[in-house]
Amino acid sequence: MPELPEVEAFAQALRPFVERRTILKCRVIHPIAVRPSSGRGAKQAAAAMERHVRGQRVMAVQRFGKYLILQLAGGCLVMHFRLDGQLLWFDSRKTTGHVDVAFEMKHGTLGFVDQRHFGRVHWAASPEVIPGIAAMGVDPLSKEFTATRLTELLARSRRPLKLFLLDQDKIAGIGNIYSNEAMWHARIDPRRPASGLSTAEARKLHKAIVEVLRRALECCLHPAPDLRDANWWFQGLEKIVRVYGREGKKCRRCRAPIQRIAQGGRSTFWCAHCQK
DNA sequence: CCTGCTACCTGATGGC
């Protein structure tokens, strides 16, 4: 559930299940999911997590960028879903599917699920000790994310706009889908250097980013996410996507064919006719 | 400091 809207929707859906409840037991089933970023010490990390988390009460659920945080009475659980990770709720201690880490509570079990094992769960004394969180840029749905702020950030980067938007240290929470969508709505060529945008273009882009993310979040919240359904977040996407994944199909504005190009090793979808 | 490339994993899909 990678990008900001999906993680935010998940945080909201998760709260009634876990807030003010106690994790009776933590089971690390696939230690790879708790492996430190150094790549070694997965077993020790697993043992440490099970020890730290057992008996802890969940005080709050928060989102930082694409990270989901469970604030515990002592310390916190920091989760990142990368490409395919997700959370699932099971009504008993029994879990099914590719659960990497299970958090058992009195009324059921929260499972961190990722069959591809890209996603990560870390225990930390506080979220800021995670480097990706410490360096994180402005949240695009916060009031700090203004057109002026975006203009300043753009001015300091000569990278192609697409790569700028994916940089979590600048704006936190935008991924491949919503970066494509925002640039399409703002009618800006993804290859252009970030610093080359005019003030008017920056303002248009700001509006597009906020609207795309707000709309996606609304879509994710209605109907409300079902933590028991492994596929909920996949569903609403079709309704809001205008360019992502539409290579060769007609642009919904001008009917020109949507192009796919590679930027930073990832696909960018855009309309060469109406994005300038 | 900034930028660009690759590894990390597994499964689905499409061409031959």
Next chain:
DNA sequence: TGCCATCAGGTAGCAG
């Protein structure tokens, strides 16, 4: 059918 290449919503680590 089988085999191989390519692709997938992300980021850390490293080299230059």
